[in-house]
Structures are given as C-alpha cells and as structure tokens.
Amino acid sequence: MAVVATNSNPKIASRRVSIWDSPWLNSKFVTGGVIIVLVLLFGLLGPLFWNTDLAFTASSPVNLPPVWDTGGDPAHPLGTESNGRDMLAQLVVAIPSSLKVGLVAASIGMAVGILLGSIAGYVGGWPDHIIRTITDSVITIPSLMVLIAITAYVKMTDTTAMALVLALFAWPGPTRLIRSQVLTLRERGFVRMALLSNVPALEIMLTEMVPNMLPWLAASLTGGISGAILGATGLEALGLGPTRVPSLGTIINNALRSSALVRGMVWWWLPPIIVLIVIFTAFFLMTIGLDEIANPRLRGYGNGK
Amino acid sequence: MEQPIISIQEATKVYGGGFLASSKPFVALDRFSLDIFESQSKIVTIAGESGSGKTTLANMVLGFTLPTSGKILYKGQDVATMTREQRRTYRKEVQAIFQDPYEVYNPFYRVAHIFNMVVRHFNLTRNKQEAQQLIEDALNVVGLRGDEILEKYPHQLSGGQRQRIMVARAYMLRPRLIVADEPVSAVDASLRAMILDIMLKLRDQHKISFLYITHDLSTAYQISDKMYVLFQGTTVERGNASKIIEKPQHPYVQELIDSIPVPDPKLKWDTNITLPSEEVMRMKSSVGCRFYPRCAKHMDVCTKSFPEYVKVEDDHEVACYLYK
Numbered sequence: 290m291a292v293v294a295t296n297s298n299p300k301i302a303s304r305r306v307s308i309w310d311s312p313w314l315n316s317k318f319v320t321g322g323v324i325i326v327l328v329l330l331f332g333l334l335g336p337l338f339w340n341t342d343l344a345f346t347a348s349s350p351v352n353l354p355p356v357w358d359t360g361g362d363p364a365h366p367l368g369t370e371s372n373g374r375d376m377l378a379q380l381v382v383a384i385p386s387s388l389k390v391g392l393v394a395a396s397i398g399m400a401v402g403i404l405l406g407s408i409a410g411y412v413g414g415w416p417d418h419i420i421r422t423i424t425d426s427v428i429t430i431p432s433l434m435v436l437i438a439i440t441a442y443v444k445m446t447d448t449t450a451m452a453l454v455l456a457l458f459a460w461p462g463p464t465r466l467i468r469s470q471v472l473t474l475r476e477r478g479f480v481r482m483a484l485l486s487n488v489p490a491l492e493i494m495l496t497e498m499v500p501n502m503l504p505w506l507a508a509s510l511t512g513g514i515s516g517a518i519l520g521a522t523g524l525e526a527l528g529l530g531p532t533r534v535p536s537l538g539t540i541i542n543n544a545l546r547s548s549a550l551v552r553g554m555v556w557w558w559l560p561p562i563i564v565l566i567v568i569f570t571a572f573f574l575m576t577i578g579l580d581e582i583a584n585p586r587l588r589g590y591g592n593g594k
Numbered sequence: 595m596e597q598p599i600i601s602i603q604e605a606t607k608v609y610g611g612g613f614l615a616s617s618k619p620f621v622a623l624d625r626f627s628l629d630i631f632e633s634q635s636k637i638v639t640i641a642g643e644s645g646s647g648k649t650t651l652a653n654m655v656l657g658f659t660l661p662t663s664g665k666i667l668y669k670g671q672d673v674a675t676m677t678r679e680q681r682r683t684y685r686k687e688v689q690a691i692f693q694d695p696y697e698v699y700n701p702f703y704r705v706a707h708i709f710n711m712v713v714r715h716f717n718l719t720r721n722k723q724e725a726q727q728l729i730e731d732a733l734n735v736v737g738l739r740g741d742e743i744l745e746k747y748p749h750q751l752s753g754g755q756r757q758r759i760m761v762a763r764a765y766m767l768r769p770r771l772i773v774a775d776e777p778v779s780a781v782d783a784s785l786r787a788m789i790l791d792i793m794l795k796l797r798d799q800h801k802i803s804f805l806y807i808t809h810d811l812s813t814a815y816q817i818s819d820k821m822y823v824l825f826q827g828t829t830v831e832r833g834n835a836s837k838i839i840e841k842p843q844h845p846y847v848q849e850l851i852d853s854i855p856v857p858d859p860k861l862k863w864d865t866n867i868t869l870p871s872e873e874v875m876r877m878k879s880s881v882g883c884r885f886y887p888r889c890a891k892h893m894d895v896c897t898k899s900f901p902e903y904v905k906v907e908d909d910h911e912v913a914c915y916l917y918k
Contacts, residue, residue: 350717376614404675438772477696477697478692478694478696478697478698478699478701479698479700480701481656481658481690481692481698482698482708482711482763483687483700483711484658484686485656485690486685486708486711486712486715486716487682487715488711488715489683497700500702501700501702515835
C-alpha cells in the first residue's frame, strides 16, 4: 500500500516510520513468497543450465542411482529411472508445469468467483438466490470423484486441459468469499458516500470495494493454487494426467507403476514428493500470512509482523 | 401550492416476516409523513431513542432502502422508480452527513478522492482549476484549507476535521436538503457547536434544509425549527421544536425531556420514572399506542388503535388519548 510521501507536517509523516512498516511484510507471507519464488526460479532458470530433452523416455541410461550413491554418474546427478529419463531434467520440466496448472485453474476460479460473488452480493434478490444455491450445491459434491470420472473420459493432451477441468471446482470457494465480503462492504460508509456521489455500480465495485478486498482475494488465490496443484497431482498420480509432459504427479505415477518403492529406488519417488511438500508449505504460509494482513486481529499483540 | 422537495407519505418499513420467514415481522417505521419545502429552508429534527426508526427513515429518504408501503417523493417523483437522469438530480439535491466520520472514507484513498468523485460524477466543472477552486471554496465554508488536508489519508485527520470535510463535500453540490444522521454524536463538545453552527449558516445563507436525526434533544432545541419525536417507529409528537421541548404533551416526550441532565452541580438529578409492573411491560401492542407498556398514565383504550393526532396548540400535535 502506498505510504505517505507528500506530507508537509513532519509529526504526522513520522507515524509510518518507513516502508518496512507495511503490513504486507508479514513474516509468514514473505517466507512463503520467497520459497515459491525460489521453486519457480528453479523451474524457469533450470532449462538454461540443464538439458530438458533428458526428461523424455530413453534419453538416458536406465536405473542410475544419484551421484552420491555407489554407481552414480555425474552426467545424471539425481539419477535416472526405469524408462531412461533423467530425474533432474524431469523436475526442471515438471515444477513450472505443475505451478502453471495451479495458477491457471485458480485464476479462472477466482475470475468466475469475482463475477458471481459480486453479482450475488451487490445485486441481491433472485440472482443472489440462484447463485447461492448453485454454489452451495457444487461445494457439497466430492470433487475428486467427479474429476476422476471426467479425466477418464476426456483425453488429456496438455496441462491447460488439466487446468480447465480443475477450474470446474475452483470457483465456489471464491464466490462465497467474495459474496460475503461484498455484502459487508455494501453497508460501509464509503460505499454509501460513493452512491451519494452518483458513482455507477461497476465503478463502486472496482474502485471502492476491490481495493479493500485485496488481502482476501490474494489469500483465496494462494489457497486456490495449492488446492488445484493438489487436485492435479492426485489425478496425475492415479495416471489420469497428460502422459507426454512430465509433471510431479506423473513422476509419482510412473514410480508407482514401476514398483520403485519395492525396488528401493528412493531417488525416483521421493524428489517430487519433497518438491510438493515445499510448494504446499510455502502456499500455506502465504495464505495464513495474507489472512493476518487482512484480519489484523489474528496478528496478536506486540508481534505485528 | 408549492411542490415539496421531499414528501414522505405514510412511509412504513417492515423487516422480516416474509413467506417462510421464522421471525415475526418487525415494524421499524410506521406511517411516517413529512413534507420539506424548498422555499423555506428549515432544520427538521427527527428525535427518538435507539430503535425508534430514525436511521430507517434517513436511509429511505436517501434511497438506500425502499419503504414497504407508502411513498417517498422527490419533487413529486417516487424515489423507487426514477430514471437515471432523475436520480442524478435527486442525488445532487439530497445529500447526507453520517454519524461516523471515519467510516465514510475509503481507507485506500487520500481525502481528495471524496471530492474528486463528486466533481467527476456530477460534471460540476469544466476543468481542473475550476474544480480546485470549487473544492477550496467548500472547504473554506467549514473553516478548512485544501493544502492542509486534501493530500492526507483519512486516519491522519481528527474526527472534527473529517466531519467538517463531509459537510464541505455535501455543501459543494449546493443541495436543497441534507440528511444529517447524528452528525455530532461522534465529535466532542466544542466541535459539536462548530458543526451545528455551520448547519445554521448553511440554512440561513445558502437556503439548505436539514433533516437532522438525533437522540440528543438539547442540540435539537438549539437549532431545529420543526421536530418529530419517534417512538418504536410511530410519531408520538410533532410540530414546532421549541413548543414541543418547552411544553411536551405525550407522556413519552415528557419523560424524555425530564431525563435531560441539567449542567448544574447544585441541582439533584432525580427523575422519577415509575414503570408499571413486569407483566404490563412485556405486553406488546402492535395496533395501539406503542408506549402503552411503559406509560404511567395508560388506559384501556390505548391498546385498541393508534390515537389520532390532536392539535394542542398552533403547530404542535400529539398522538395520545389523554388529549381529546
């Protein structure tokens, strides 16, 4: 948020000591954000340092252990698996694709949520009744089961298709959140002032309400991304994901199908799981950090950060 | 006859009690009528305790809630069924000041935002200089200077400054009526006098009428011309403000005025309110006089139907069976 700069009165200007005083510098939020950026950099800069063609079948020797194990080969530092794919190359390709699925699905869910939630909250009346009933019904559907059914029929060619399928169940949460936020904001004084100033409804929504919902929207988005990644990974681990592009869930699926657990090929199934744990932890930290930003009461006393 | 700028005709607001609703309907405002004329600027006080329907009335006049029955007419046009163009003039001419002078600012923006919104959406000026001049003039009326406050955030201003800015904002539109919903309840005593002073100035010099909503009878006595005392949604006494406060007729209004503390330490404040027995207190009357359970002078006839307004003197009416 902007910090007071144009201030002639030094006494008032000093109330906000510096930009480091911002609530957005919440330690949980920043930690989570840094981890995500690091994971993302690994995926984005990886191709510059490592040959991603090694992620495809029969590009490398099979069943090599990682370099620190006996028989390891420095050409394949994290080892290779039974189909001749290099593990490091697979991770480099899989991380951005998994994050992309999460981001696309959550963004679509968010956009639909903003649209439906605003209509329901602001317009009220029968549109609210209809939207609320549908949203509440969709929330009760066990999504994984339906997703399994859909992905079993729809041929998954790439990650975008996967994201679109996941978006089918990513919107009810944001819709409910935004509806409730709009309902409370609608009664706030500044919204009434805007009404009295003859500001049209859409502008009230965008300039008066949305800025005040930002932390909630951001928290809902990070929560949505990790939810979508979880859903995508689950489907892929069951073998329902796109088969050609490696993703974290697909690696796990391949490992399961080749009995990597029984064969003691820890380097095959463990790395994607570690990456997933790191990603989920980071998004969780960001979500609760944003929650504290949005809701100062959660920050507790004294430790404002 | 002149057309009133705002005409409230038998406005009633009932909350709840719809089809499938579990709660009983709650009557927030019951058949309230009032006309405010443009030619004679007046401060009309709506007085009453919490839950008496004051704010419901303010929200209806501002078009935030629609009456369940009855009508709110702006220059003969029903507020509920206005075209976009009509709504614009109505918004321009009927403005408001609210109780909480912090809530009305979006914490996201500087103070200037509140003025810019008004200038832009009512096309008040042709260029930036004119707009600046207009804002500066409005701020001068309430004793503020633009360079002191416009670039600040609302939390950097005092409560009094914030409330005066709201008055300036309303004044900038040159409205005919300002609905002031408890404008001085959240500011301290010296600022209270200042804001009331500004209201009087706007009434006399700029011919702006006020619908002054308050629970504070002493400020009502100081500034208002007409007064309506509400009790649980019904108007119990109406007319000239000084006459009502000096010679209250309705038992409720008498009680209310007796309970104003006198700022004299030598006087003992011993208002004796004799309340009837618990069983009677619990009786709720939805057709008769609402004050019946609390009234020391209640009669059987009070529960039958709501009393007619009796004219006790010129410009002073009361709804009570004691006066026939």
